Amino acid sequence: MSEIFSFDSAGIDPDEAFAQYRDLYASGADVERLPTPFFARVRSWRLDRTLLFSREYGGIRHQRRDRxxxxxxxxxxxxxxxxxxxxxxxxxxxxxxxxxxxxxLDTREPMESGAASVRLVTVSLARETMLAAIGATDDLHGHHIGRREGALLASLLRELVEQAAHLSPGSHAVVTRTLVDLLSLAIHPAGGPGRSDFYRQERVRREAVRCAIEAHITDADLSVQHIVGLTGISRAGLYRLLEPQGGVARFIQLCRLQHLRARLDDRAYDGRSLAELAPLSGLSGESHAGRLFKQFFSVSPGMYRVASIRGSQSPSVEAMSRRWDSCLYELR
Structure with missing residues (x-):
């Protein structure tokens, strides 16, 4: 599993540590101090349109209101x-x-969270993932899952943060499918509505399309007809399936850009220019790849690579924040 960033306030002046933490979270929440002592330790990883965080903190509150x-x-x-x-x-x-x-919690709605001292696992999930689990998301904001109904989900979340660093990219689809099923069970212990089964099947079909694209990622001429032949999904069904993602062409572009991003995160490719890496992801050239990358992830490939290298060598809040921003952008 790809690590996004890690942060630890230990050994830093509390005021400076809080300022760094506040800046790190600035793209997603307003952070304020509480009367109790401040501390924070965070590690984060990226799955398939899912972000996982292992967190310990105290003396702070996060708020999303006007933003x-x-x-x-x-x-x-x-x-x-x-x-x-x-x-x-x-x-x-x-x-x-x-x-x-x-x-x-639903990020479309105002929210808050804080603690004097807490250790928790936080997961950010794309709306389509919640639809696959629940079938409808209108009444989920503020939903509380108790110990008993959420026991199996809790077991998965605890184990995920222990194994995150060791999970290969090929395991992500299985992990997210399991997460979807256990979240569905936690919210609907008696069985989910039929609508969630529909969204779950749609998600499985999208995974099949993604796998077909990734297997032929270097083929710049990959077409709708190729995907139809590889997956057995009809042309009309393919267009309908990927309409929420902006259409077939845009979904193919996203798969290519995620492949490119993985190369930019891989230090084995640091000696290769964007002009060399773009064709490996089926992108036509450096200029085309750069324009699309910034459009999708809100940061240029060059700046992303710099942040990734800094993050692996000498982490800075700015570098960590850039990487996190690009991951949050993908969830929209």
């Missing part, structure tokens, strides 16, 4: 508490979330 309208976030967040107590929920209506419990 909800302007930042355009469109994903869900799960907070699963391991130790301590989280106070979180819709803005102004926080509830205590205790060990073994999970809180579901």
């Amino acid at each position: 909800v309208v302007r930042d355009g976030f469109d994903h869900f967040v799960l907070h699963h508490v391991l130790d301590g107590e989280l106070l979180g929920g819709p803005a102004g209506r926080s509830i205590p979330v205790r060990p073994g419990e999970t809180l579901v």
Whole structure:
């Protein structure tokens, strides 16, 4: 699993550490200090349109209020508490979330979360993933999952942060499918609605399309007809399936750009220019690749690579923030 960033306030002056943490989270939340002592330790990883965080913090509160309208976030967040107590929920209506419990929040809605001291697993999920799990997302903001109904989901989340560094990219689809199934069970213990089965099947079909594209990623002429032949999905069905992702051509572009991003994250490719890497992802050239990369991830390939290299050698808040921003952008 690809690591996005890690942050640890230990050994840093508390005021400076808080300023760094606040800047790190600036793209997603406003952070304020509480009267209790501040500390924070965070590690994060990227799966398939899913972000995973192992977090310990205290003396702070995160808020999303006015920024909800302007930042355009469109994903869900799960907070699963391991130790301590989280106070979180819709803005102004926080509830205590205790060990073994999970809180579901929708980034389209104002929210808040904070603690005097807490250790938790946080997962950011694309809306399509929640649809696959639940079938409808209108009433999920602030949903509280108790210890008993969320026990299996909790087991997966705890194990994920332990194994994250060892998971290969090929395992991501299996992990997200399992997460979808256990989240569905946690929210609907008696069985999910039929609509969620439809979205789940749609997700499996998208995975099949993605696998077909990735297997032929260097083929710049990969077409709709090729994908139809590789997957057995009809032409009309393919267009309907990928309409929420902006269409077939845009989905192919995203797969190519994710492949390119993986090369930019791989230090074995540091000696190769963008002009050399672009054809390996089926992109026509450096200029074309650069324009599309910035359009999709809101950062140029060159700046992304610099941030990735800095993150692996001498992490800075700016470098970590750039990488995180590009991952959050992908969830929209």
